[in-house]
Amino acid sequence: MSNKQRIKEALTENPFATNKEISERLDINESSVSKTISRLKEKDEAVVENVDGKRHITIIETADDILKDFKKNSLIELAEQLISANENETNSYELRQNGALLVRILEKI
Known part of the structure; x- marks a missing residue:
């Protein structure tokens, strides 16, 4: 499974996860997590919102x-x-x- 898919899966399970939490959980460089999330937003594969002061990411199934x-x-x-x-x-x-x-x-x- 690609890192992109693993990150999408992690965010589906926990939309409030921080880049650091995802990085540690998946053993992926934190900057790679950040870049992947940015690309997901650019490609409309993810929606990022602020919910009660916390980042919330909804993964959009293509x-x-x-x-x-x-x-x-x-x-x-x-x-x-x-x-x-x-x-x-x-x-x-x-x-x-x-x-x-x-x-x-x-x-x-």
Whole structure:
């Protein structure tokens, strides 16, 4: 997972987190956290507000984020179906084929 994604996840979990807190939690340089948050604001991927004297950051899901999540969830569902199908499969050729397909799916996740 990229640092950008990790920072977005940390802010989703705690929108009031300071750059220092995020930096320490994720073991990322504090200036990198600051630059990433600035880029998120510039690209309208985050909204920064002042709430009771504290910085509050709301992460905005982009269409690209939603599509990536959809693809990942679809691949996970397909992998689960293959695993389930293999539980009842007795044909060794089919087992190998399903296994190879499962490996390719997992590589994409």
